[in-house]
Amino acid sequence: MKRFPTGTLFQSDDGLDLVLTRTFRAPAADVWASVTEPERTARWFGPWEGEAGPGRTISVQLAFEEQTPWTEMRIEACEPPRRLELTAEDAAGSWHLELLLSEADGGTELRFIQHLATAEGIGEIGPGWEYYLDPLAASRDGSAKPEFDEYYPAMKAYYEDLTPTKPEA
Numbered sequence: 001m002k003r004f005p006t007g008t009l010f011q012s013d014d015g016l017d018l019v020l021t022r023t024f025r026a027p028a029a030d031v032w033a034s035v036t037e038p039e040r041t042a043r044w045f046g047p048w049e050g051e052a053g054p055g056r057t058i059s060v061q062l063a064f065e066e067q068t069p070w071t072e073m074r075i076e077a078c079e080p081p082r083r084l085e086l087t088a089e090d091a092a093g094s095w096h097l098e099l100l101l102s103e104a105d106g107g108t109e110l111r112f113i114q115h116l117a118t119a120e121g122i123g124e125i126g127p128g129w130e131y132y133l134d135p136l137a138a139s140r141d142g143s144a145k146p147e148f149d150e151y152y153p154a155m156k157a158y159y160e161d162l163t164p165t166k167p168e169a
Helices: 028-036 122-141 156-160
Strands: 008-012 015-024 057-061 070-079 083-090 093-104 107-116
Touching: 015 122, 028 093, 028 107, 028 122, 107 122, 122 156
Parallel strands: none
Antiparallel strands: 008 015, 015 107, 057 070, 070 083, 083 093, 093 107
16 A cells, blocks of 8 residues: 655754644543543554653553664653653654643644654654554544555655754634
């Protein structure tokens, strides 16, 4: 199946924001559960363990990466069912992620944001998040989980060619 990249890049005060958006025909509370409850995150990203809450650190298993490693993620902000902010450091680098949910007309928009210092590695980062967000959708609608090779290297050039635009209003 042909996949199309959806990411956009915005200039921020601290660097760049890579933004990917998905829309679900479900209330925000249900989408929130898909991105925060361990048994539901296990379906598309990986399970997590620990005492969740702002300022706390949880262990997350990257279930669809080689060797399914565990990584520590710090919860910077948790405002159910609207905003989740996480940071992590691992062998692949630093990760500053934000998930924003907004509900309207019987649906919920998920804006997935990775805050970046520079665009270095965006040709791998962008396709990686496209890959994870589509299994999120598949976990919700029962469709088949896509394969990573549908995203990378097919989307690499798109992401490497992204030009940052001015911050969103």
